[in-house]
Every structure is written in structure tokens, then in C-alpha cells.
Amino acid sequence: MNLSNIAIKSEKLHFKLENKKTKDGMTDYEMVVTVRFVFDSPDSGEKYIGFITPEGGNDEWDERDHFKDFKTSVNGKNVNTTAYRLTDFIPKDVKQLDEVKKYFKEYDIQKAKQEAEYYKKSYVYYFKANFKKGENVVEHSYQYDGSSGVGYTDFNYIWSTISKWKNQKVDDFEVIVEPGNALIAIPEIKMKNGKVINWKLVGEGNMDYGYKDYYNKDGQYRTLYAKLKSGYLYFKTKNFKPKDEFSLVEIIHLNGNYIFPEKTEKNLKFKDSLTQKVYSVKFLTADELKKITDKDLKIMRNYFYAVAGYDFSDKKLKDYFSKFLWYVPIGKDVELNEYEFEIIKNVNKVINDRKNEK
Structure with a gap:
């Protein structure tokens, strides 16, 4: 030494x-x-x-x-x-x-x-x-x-x-x-x-x-x-x-224990209140679910695809996720895991229940 x-x-x-x-x-x-x-x-x-x-x-x-x-x-x-x-x-x-x-x-x-x-x-x-x-x-x-x-x-x-x-x-x-x-x-x-x-x-x-x-x-x-x-x-x-x-x-996971800054120097975000609701949608009350618009549900359903780098054709979806630093479109062929599919299933249930009510 x-x-x-x-x-x-x-x-x-x-x-x-x-x-x-x-x-x-x-x-x-x-x-x-x-x-x-x-x-x-x-x-x-x-x-x-x-x-x-x-x-x-x-x-x-x-x-x-x-x-x-x-x-x-x-x-x-x-x-x-x-x-x-x-x-x-x-x-x-x-x-x-x-x-x-x-x-x-x-x-x-x-x-x-x-x-x-x-x-x-x-x-x-x-x-x-x-x-x-x-x-x-x-x-x-x-x-x-x-x-x-x-x-x-x-x-x-x-x-x-x-x-x-x-x-x-x-x-x-x-x-x-x-x-x-x-x-x-x-x-x-x-x-x-x-x-x-x-x-x-x-x-x-x-x-x-x-x-x-x-x-x-x-x-x-x-x-x-x-x-x-x-x-x-x-x-x-x-x-x-x-x-x-x-x-x-x-x-590895945006909802893990890593603590992000609120935004970057170029005002890119990592999280917002809507994307964080994705993880808890199964446990939201009926009143809480009513406050989520159809537009927001569409964003929530596509959240994990955005994290995986899905290149959206829908301009509104692409514009929304482009405010996050982690959204880098790589193509249409992206992979999700079982945990993410399970959460998407929970969001889809809310969407289908809302359609049936109408």
C-alpha cells in the first residue's frame, strides 16, 4: 500500500x-x-x-x-x-x-x-x-x-x-x-x-x-x-x-425506495400524482375512482407501456409521457412483466365497470 x-x-x-x-x-x-x-x-x-x-x-x-x-x-x-x-x-x-x-x-x-x-x-x-x-x-x-x-x-x-x-x-x-x-x-x-x-x-x-x-x-x-x-x-x-x-x-422500479428529485434542470419529471395512482388503483374507494376521468384512465392503462418505451401513435399519450425523463420511445415491440400486467388488469376493470354503468 x-x-x-x-x-x-x-x-x-x-x-x-x-x-x-x-x-x-x-x-x-x-x-x-x-x-x-x-x-x-x-x-x-x-x-x-x-x-x-x-x-x-x-x-x-x-x-x-x-x-x-x-x-x-x-x-x-x-x-x-x-x-x-x-x-x-x-x-x-x-x-x-x-x-x-x-x-x-x-x-x-x-x-x-x-x-x-x-x-x-x-x-x-x-x-x-x-x-x-x-x-x-x-x-x-x-x-x-x-x-x-x-x-x-x-x-x-x-x-x-x-x-x-x-x-x-x-x-x-x-x-x-x-x-x-x-x-x-x-x-x-x-x-x-x-x-x-x-x-x-x-x-x-x-x-x-x-x-x-x-x-x-x-x-x-x-x-x-x-x-x-x-x-x-x-x-x-x-x-x-x-x-x-x-x-x-x-x-429498476419507479415506485421503489429510490427518492427522485421533483424535476430536472430542464423541468422533466419522474412522477406525478396520476402515474402514482396506477399502483394503488385496486385499493381506491368508489369516490376516489369517480374523480379519475376517462382520459386519466387511458393514461394510467398505458403507463407501463410508456415506461417500457412504447412508441405511441396517439399524440396525446405521447405528449403526456414526454414530460417524463424516463420516456424514450424505442418501438412497438416492448415487454411487460406479470406484475405490470396485473396492475393494467386492475385499471381495465375500472374502465369496463364504468362502461357497464353507462
Whole structure:
């Protein structure tokens, strides 16, 4: 865990969300991560390198819950990796900490203890690399299930370890996020120079920023939201020194526990009172149902088709759903799950009952 005399000339990160079907027909995603480093070594020899995982899990996490199929190559040759708990590498006594302090201008023991506590469940993939003098290419790839909440999944990546390499920066840095058709949120990421990562969209879809409430001194933080029809998001810069870690949230259900801002900077919404009634239509009273117009029932019946990206021919429906960031028409052939069909059935019952009354 020492400051290395090896510099990172370039780093290219690629995050790709791949969808998979769960047993109940819901769409879930896992992250496929590929990383390509180009290091500049002042000498040749055997180096020991560790790749830290974003978070910990239980003792069976590796092949079941979080990370799968971790592969590493050095200069085109595959190498064996071993996973250790990160705390195995944290200095255990004051003498060791004093040795570590030599490598940092500003390093305090309290901070070391806080980092050890934060990362104590994390693992590090540890491997030997035969470096030659000059440029060396190290590549990683793995699949990552993330950490699930109700209606969303967090995917994280630790890149602050850049500070452990010579000059504590990456000369040429690029990150690509390929979300497929998933609705994603990326909290604003700051660099040590105070600038923020400014994402660019290559392709088609909706992308905008909103402010989420957060329990810190600032009260809120800015978050990028994106729903793409095709393409990817990317960021590229020179002399990359990250302050914040990378975090991406895949929002699976709009009625889950993820808290949305009221609207985005371009006044796009995520929810309104009508679309939220869709989920509870079965439990509304007769008086409450009377207040819902025929026009509103039509919108409610088509809500899940809109979420799935149905390209409506009906202009009124298309105009209504276009006020939501997540509405990105992809075509007529869209898939719904059993849960969504059940709710549509409840709305159809209200519509049919109303027709029969007339």
C-alpha cells in the first residue's frame, strides 16, 4: 500500500449494464467492467499490484453475490489473482503506520483508521506482474451484481487508489458508461481541482441533471439521470485526480425506495400524482375512482407501456409521457412483466365497470 514510483500513463474504463430476466419476469441488470491501464515503469522486475473491490460482502461473495469471473492480463499474458480482505494489508501497529507516513505529506493515523473501518469488508485482487522498463499494459475484466435495494441497484467503482501511484494522477483518462435501456443515476463526481465530471452523450436518449436531498452540510447534491435509446455516456480528461469515487444507480422500479428529485434542470419529471395512482388503483374507494376521468384512465392503462418505451401513435399519450425523463420511445415491440400486467388488469376493470354503468 505504498506510494509507487510507477506512473499511470492512461486508464480506460468501460462499464456496461447487461440485462437478465429474474424468475418473476422482471428485468435485472449486472455490470460488466473492463479496465485498461498503461503504466510507465522506471525499471523492470516483478511488481505486486492490488485491485480493490468497491465493497465487501459475506465470505461467499466472490462467486455468488457480487464479483464473478475476475480476469487480469499483464502485457497480453493472463496472470493468476488471489482475493484477500483489504484489512489484511492495513498496518496493525503504530510502527507500521509511521513507515506508511513517510510516503505521504499529509497523513494522519485517525484517517487511516477511518479508511480501515470503511473498507474493512472490501476485498482486493492481488497479483504479481512482470514489468518491463517503460510501458506496460494491465487489463482487468469482471462481472458485478451490485448492491440491491428496493427498486434499485448500486454499482460502485473505487478509483481514488490512483493517489497511490507516481504523481497521484492519470495522464490520459477516459470512462465510458453503456447503460442499455436502463434508467440510471450518477451522482456528481468531483475532481481534486474542484471541477466536476461533465458527461457527454453519444447516441439517442434523455440526459439531464437534478438535485437530490442529502444529509450533508450542503443539503443537496447534483445527480445525472439518463435513459438512452442507443449509445453511451463518456468522459475524457488529462491529469485525472479524483476526489469522489464512481457510483451508478440502476433504477429498476419507479415506485421503489429510490427518492427522485421533483424535476430536472430542464423541468422533466419522474412522477406525478396520476402515474402514482396506477399502483394503488385496486385499493381506491368508489369516490376516489369517480374523480379519475376517462382520459386519466387511458393514461394510467398505458403507463407501463410508456415506461417500457412504447412508441405511441396517439399524440396525446405521447405528449403526456414526454414530460417524463424516463420516456424514450424505442418501438412497438416492448415487454411487460406479470406484475405490470396485473396492475393494467386492475385499471381495465375500472374502465369496463364504468362502461357497464353507462
